[in-house]
Amino acid sequence: MNMITNHPPTAELQALDAAHHMHPFTDADALAKNGVRIITRAKGVTLTDSDGAQILDAMAGLWCVNIGYGWDSMADVAARQMKELPFYNTFFQTSTVPAIALAQKIAELAPGDLNHVFYASGGSDANDTNVRLVRHYWAAKGKPTKKVIISRQNAYHGSTMAGASLGGMTAMHAQGGLPIADIVHIGQPNWYDEGGELSPEEFGLLRARELEAKIEELGEDAIAAFIAEPIQGAGGVIIPPSTYWPEIQRICDAHEILLIADEVICGFGRTGQMFGSQTYDIRPDIMTIAKGLSSGYAPIGASIVCDEVANTVAHAGDFNHGYTYSGHPVSCAVALENLRILEDEKMVENVASVTGPYLKEKWEQLADHPLVGEAKIQGFMASVAMTPDKAARAPFAAPKGSVGLIARGHCFGNNLIMRHVGDRMIISPPLILNRSDVDTLMDRAVKALDLTLAEIKANGLYA
Ligand code: PXG
Numbered sequence: 001m002n003m004i005t006n007h008p009p010t011a012e013l014q015a016l017d018a019a020h021h022m023h024p025f026t027d028a029d030a031l032a033k034n035g036v037r038i039i040t041r042a043k044g045v046t047l048t049d050s051d052g053a054q055i056l057d058a059m060a061g062l063w064c065v066n067i068g069y070g071w072d073s074m075a076d077v078a079a080r081q082m083k084e085l086p087f088y089n090t091f092f093q094t095s096t097v098p099a100i101a102l103a104q105k106i107a108e109l110a111p112g113d114l115n116h117v118f119y120a121s122g123g124s125d126a127n128d129t130n131v132r133l134v135r136h137y138w139a140a141k142g143k144p145t146k147k148v149i150i151s152r153q154n155a156y157h158g159s160t161m162a163g164a165s166l167g168g169m170t171a172m173h174a175q176g177g178l179p180i181a182d183i184v185h186i187g188q189p190n191w192y193d194e195g196g197e198l199s200p201e202e203f204g205l206l207r208a209r210e211l212e213a214k215i216e217e218l219g220e221d222a223i224a225a226f227i228a229e230p231i232q233g234a235g236g237v238i239i240p241p242s243t244y245w246p247e248i249q250r251i252c253d254a255h256e257i258l259l260i261a262d263e264v265i266c267g268f269g270r271t272g273q274m275f276g277s278q279t280y281d282i283r284p285d286i287m288t289i290a291k292g293l294s295s296g297y298a299p300i301g302a303s304i305v306c307d308e309v310a311n312t313v314a315h316a317g318d319f320n321h322g323y324t325y326s327g328h329p330v331s332c333a334v335a336l337e338n339l340r341i342l343e344d345e346k347m348v349e350n351v352a353s354v355t356g357p358y359l360k361e362k363w364e365q366l367a368d369h370p371l372v373g374e375a376k377i378q379g380f381m382a383s384v385a386m387t388p389d390k391a392a393r394a395p396f397a398a399p400k401g402s403v404g405l406i407a408r409g410h411c412f413g414n415n416l417i418m419r420h421v422g423d424r425m426i427i428s429p430p431l432i433l434n435r436s437d438v439d440t441l442m443d444r445a446v447k448a449l450d451l452t453l454a455e456i457k458a459n460g461l462y463a
Contacts, residue, residue: 010050013038024159037412042069045430045437047417055415058427058441063233063265064291067341068430074297074337081333090119090327099327102336106289106304109274109339114287116310118303119326123264123290124158126301127227130286131162131183132321134224134258137309140316143221146257147182150214150226154188156234157227157262157288166227168235184218186210188232189240192374192385192393204241212251225258225286230276233265233428236421237383239376245280258285258309264301265381268292268339269348269431272356272379279378285309295338300331347431351379355433362442369446371453380433383426386452388463396423398461406461407452414451416444425449 007013018032038050045068047055060066067074081098088096103117118133120126131149138146149166151157157166164172165179168188173179187194187207195203215223228248232238252259261284266276270292273279277287286309290301305313313319325331342348350356356379363382366375373387373394386403387394396403404420411418411425418425425448429441456462 007040007050010038011035013050044068044070045433053415055412055417056437056440056444057417058429058445059417059419060428060430061296062291063270063428064294064296066268066270066292066431067295067338067345067347068432071297071337071341073341074295074334077333077337078298078330081330085329087329089324091322096327096329096332098329098332098336102332103327105336105339106293106302110287110304111275111278112283113307114284114304115307116305118305119323119328119332120290120301120303121299121323121325121328121331122158122301123262123288124160124163124301125323126264126288126290126303127157127166127262128160128162129303129321130225130227130260130288131166133286133303133305133309133313133319134260136316136319136321137258137312138224140312145221146224148218148223149183149260150211150223150257151183151185152188152228152232153185154190154235154238155185155227155229155232155262157229158264184214186214188235188238189244190232190235190238191241193395200241201243204243205247208244208247208251211248212255215251215255215257220255220257223255223257225260226252227260227262229262229264230266230280230282231271231378231381233381234421236385236424237376237381237426237428239378239381239383240280245282249282260284260286260288262288264288264290265292265428268295269342269351270380270428272348272352274348292342293338294331294335295342297338298328298331298334299325300328300335342431345432350433351431355435355438356380358435359433359438359441362438366445366449369449369453371449380431381426381428383421383424384449386423386425386449396456396461397463403452403456403461406455407448410448410451410455411444414444414447416441416448418445418448 014035017036039047041048047057106117107115151166153168155168157163165183168185189207191200191203261277267289271279285306287304294300360377363377371386372384373390374385400422404423408420
């Protein structure tokens with residue numbers, strides 16, 4: 001087989017990377033000092049780096065490689081499509097076979113009357129589509145004042161101007177003049193950090209009712225939509241209390257606003273059903289999808305739109321919006337093959353009822369670790385919150401994220417990729433994980449937590 005295995009030595013690659021490659025969400029000076037880690041190949045759930053280390057990828061790339069690495073048929077489909085038709089656009093009364101076939105497949109998989117697909121290149125630009133689409137929809141209904149989109153603090157909806165504005169990340173808003181107009185934020189259902197003395201159920205209701213209060217404050221005539229991730233991913237895998245989504249759904253039903261479920265992470269099996277909306281009984285008018293749609297093998301995202309919104313917009317003239325790569329034929333062909341594999345290999349069932357319950361049992365045992373205040377999991381999304389004081393669910397005295405960074409270092413050191421969000425450690429592994437992978441993951445995770453505890457006791461951060 002013809003594979004690229006020869007490459008310059010790691011130090012040389014690191015120097016070139018520092019000289020020429022600007023990284024997302026990265027302190028470039030710090031990275032140049034530490035040296036970047038270079039991943040050269042991957043198979044199944046395992047990455048290989050430029051020094052030959054074998055690393056268990058418990059983040060599935062970046063929450064996306066749902067089917068795991070190394071499926072030959074994915075490469076074959078891409079090669080075949082590139083030879084047949086590498087590109088054609090979907091703008092001027094034209095379409096392509098893969099774009100049509102994938103739209104039909106997505107409509108078949110999506111619940112309810114989510115039957116219409118508008119393609120993007122990823123999740124951020126799909127959310128940009130959503131902002132323009134919902135405002136255009138209300139204008140077409142003769143209600144042009146309905147423009148405000150309500151989102152949540154600590155949400156992640158992407159990095160474009162609209163995506164980052166919808167998101168509730170203060171560090172992102174602090175740069176580049178965000179959020180853009182007519183996007184507002186309510187509180188998040190993060191009981192561990194913000195629930196105080198309330199029970200999770202009481203707190204879930206309280207936070208859901210902030211939506212109703214915001215609708216009343218601004219007036220229904222001003223509001224276009226509410227957007228939320230079924231489970232917040234980049235915010236730290238915040239699994240909402242059981243009372244939260246039923247109350248949000250009730251409020252959306254009682255008011256004339258659209259509900260957008262951002263399924264970029266939750267979609268395609270991660271929560272144990274095809275969509276997070278099914279896990280939580282959410283009935284969205286629009287879904288954002290990306291990541292698991294192609295398992296990251298090719299860039300693609302989309303908005304899945306319900307009959308009412310799509311039909312209204314269809315009768316309102318041109319929707320002046322679209323991307324060169326909307327419906328890219330190679331990405332669509334790759335996504336179709338990805339969905340075939342996901343279904344044929346019963347990967348969602350693996351999360352729901354084979355490996356998923358075993359991972360849950362093991363993961364929840366982490367709550368007994370002296371460093372862990374909470375260990376929560378839904379399907380193949382899980383988090384542990386680290387704390388110096390379990391009973392009080394207290395944060396560390398050190399700046400937020402200091403301990404998380406140390407823990408991430410110990411994960412790397414033990415050939416495990418876990419991500420840290422502040423002082424939470426999170427996983428989102430490929431859906432092909434089996435029991436023996438779970439054992440390896442848990443051994444390494446416990447070791448990393450032990451080493452973290454020892455280090456912060458030694459350096460005075462355990463307070
Ligand atoms: N919505 C959600 C819910 C996401 O998680 C996006 C939209 C944007 O998708 P694109 O494809 O434009 O990146 C995302 C992406 C992290 C991390 O550090 C998470 C994402 C992206 C990058 C980093 O957890 N999620």
